[in-house]
Amino acid sequence: MTGLTGPHITLKLATSLDGRIALANGQSQWITGEEARSAVHRLRSEHDVVLTGIGTVLADDPQLTVRLAGYEGDQPGRVVLDTRLRTPETARLFDEGGPLLFMCGADVPAHIRATLEVRGAAVEIINRYDGPHISLKAAIRRIRELDGQGIMIEAGARLAASAVKLDLIDRIEWFRAPKLLGGDGLPVMAALGLERLDQAPIFERTRISECGADLHETYIRKRA
Numbered sequence: 001m002t003g004l005t006g007p008h009i010t011l012k013l014a015t016s017l018d019g020r021i022a023l024a025n026g027q028s029q030w031i032t033g034e035e036a037r038s039a040v041h042r043l044r045s046e047h048d049v050v051l052t053g054i055g056t057v058l059a060d061d062p063q064l065t066v067r068l069a070g071y072e073g074d075q076p077g078r079v080v081l082d083t084r085l086r087t088p089e090t091a092r093l094f095d096e097g098g099p100l101l102f103m104c105g106a107d108v109p110a111h112i113r114a115t116l117e118v119r120g121a122a123v124e125i126i127n128r129y130d131g132p133h134i135s136l137k138a139a140i141r142r143i144r145e146l147d148g149q150g151i152m153i154e155a156g157a158r159l160a161a162s163a164v165k166l167d168l169i170d171r172i173e174w175f176r177a178p179k180l181l182g183g184d185g186l187p188v189m190a191a192l193g194l195e196r197l198d199q200a201p202i203f204e205r206t207r208i209s210e211c212g213a214d215l216h217e218t219y220i221r222k223r224a
């Protein structure tokens with residue numbers, strides 16, 4: 001159970017003890033163990049949509065499907081924010097899984113969009129930009145229109161930070177492995193640009209459990 005009803009956004013994070021998601025050379029699979037990965041599959045099954053960024057697609061080539069023994073429920077939709085549509089046609093996202101939607105900028109040529117469409121994906125243009133990227137807020141609005149009420153973000157530091165900056169995250173599911181990757185590892189979150197501690201978003205921990213050798217913590221956003 002997600003514990004949240006109605007439209008909500010979950011941020012899933014899998015890190016080392018010191019909040020790193022990859023080594024400096026990009027190696028990231030696998031920081032957490034098998035039990036944590038199964039728990040992530042269960043979380044996917046509880047959401048309508050898994051949302052990621054092109055950075056994760058290029059680094060990890062994920063499928064973002066529910067792969068659990070005996071699972072016969074729906075597969076979540078997959079949405080990729082990919083401003084310039086850099087996803088290769090060979091990405092494993094095309095192999096199997098729920099509906100696949102790429103969101104890109106208005107200036108991506110139609111023939112590039114067509115290469116992903118012939119692979120079975122939908123491509124939608126998002127007209128609004130946040131700096132160099134398409135607007136996350138506009139993307140979420142569109143996902144909601146398509147009936148994606150429960151959204152889980154499984155992405156790298158950049159999309160995670162965009163979502164936190166917009167205060168979109170209602171819940172964090174954090175899997176923490178008992179490993180230290182050090183300050184040269186990639187941090188879980190890109191810059192938030194905070195200038196005072198009282199600007200930091202606060203979350204309340206509502207659950208903590210062991211997940212194999214890892215720790216699984218659930219946090220709910222505390223809004224005033």
Ligand SMILES: NC(=O)c1ccc[n+]([C@@H]2O[C@H](COP(=O)([O-])OP(=O)(O)OC[C@H]3O[C@@H](n4cnc5c(N)ncnc54)[C@H](OP(=O)(O)O)[C@@H]3O)[C@@H](O)[C@H]2O)c1
Nearest residue numbers: 014028053054055056059082083133155156157158159162
């Ligand atoms: N441990 C975990 O839980 C976990 C999960 C996933 C990924 N990762 C790791 O994260 C790393 C990749 O990190 P990343 O930051 O490059 O990937 P990301 O957050 O998945 O994707 C970032 C990219 O998404 C695109 N994007 C489009 N609209 C955006 C918006 N409004 N805000 C932010 N991004 C937007 C941007 O590229 P364009 O502007 O070109 O579209 C941006 O560079 C890899 O090492 C991967 O292994 C870890």
